[in-house]
Amino acid sequence: MSAFEGVEFENVSEVFNHFSDTQRTMNGTSVYYGNSGLKRDPLSTVIPMTILYTLILVTGVIGNVSTCIVIARNKHMKTATNYYLFSLAISDLLLLILGLPQELYMLWQKYPYAFGEPFCILRGFTSETSTNASVLTITAFTVERYVAICHPLRAHTMSKLSRAVRLIVVIWICATLGAIPLAAQFGIKYEEVDGLLNPESAECTVKRPINYAFETSTFIFFAIPITLICVLYMFIGIELHRSDRTINRNDQMTNSSTESGSQNGHLSAQLSESSPRLPLKGKQRVSIFSKNGSVYTKFRSRKSYRSTAMATSLRGSVNTSSRRAVVKMLGNYTFTSILNLYH
Structure with missing residues (x-):
């Protein structure tokens, strides 16, 4: 039986008012309108x-605003890594301020x-x-972490502020262009x-599917x-594990060399006094103690020596901080992925 049977109406508004009243009478409360379902959950x-x-909303806004202020006001915080964090904070603020209140x-x-x-379309656009x-x-x-950990020498030339800024601009342009097709559906x-549209049933949803x-x-x-992230973090994990083993092995070799050197120190001193002072011309003299007490001396380029030392130093310095960065960024990506799937 139709809800309009036996009832006369003067205009369209009375039709919708009667429809609404009928639903209230049938359900006892103002929770349904036709097939739209519940107006709210329990x-x-x-x-x-x-x-x-x-x-x-509160903690997210406070935390992300604080991050932006700290990075913007402190000169020593203006690094490529922190610029990425600044961009991430801006995107989170955009979603929190324009998306969460509507939710x-x-x-x-x-x-x-x-x-x-218009605001419905803007909501979809900002969210995407x-x-x-x-x-x-x-x-x-x-990618920046991967280069810093696995290719530390190359990181010095790649991790520049100007390069990071340009990349962030490209990221936001791509993100905006990628959001247009989905936002156009809302x-x-x-x-x-x-045959009549019920204004009380208005919903912000997908209207024009593409x-x-x-x-x-x-x-x-x-x-x-x-x-890509999973593959790069796999390589990062392998490199960190390999670096740990290398550092431990070098420590053991250093300790054994120190003990051997103390036993053969007089021999090294005699060789130094009796050896002629030859011009090295950019060479680094390296003495190697063998197990039988013999001393071998070889020369290698100072440039090669500095490069090797720099690489070893960089690998060691990023080892601990890199683990923290890996765990933090995995957590951020997991949270973002869950939030994206929820919406």
């Missing part, structure tokens, strides 16, 4: 989610959507842009009742980055 779900969203509103009232179609920028920034940071959708837009975006901004 309070047992809404209240805990509201508290959780509020905590995320809070829609927890309590799924429809009618009160902000209009922020997510894309976060993923690409983490990927760029991972709009205000109404439920149709007997074929393969979601699949393409997921492949470019999720599948490829997470695969």
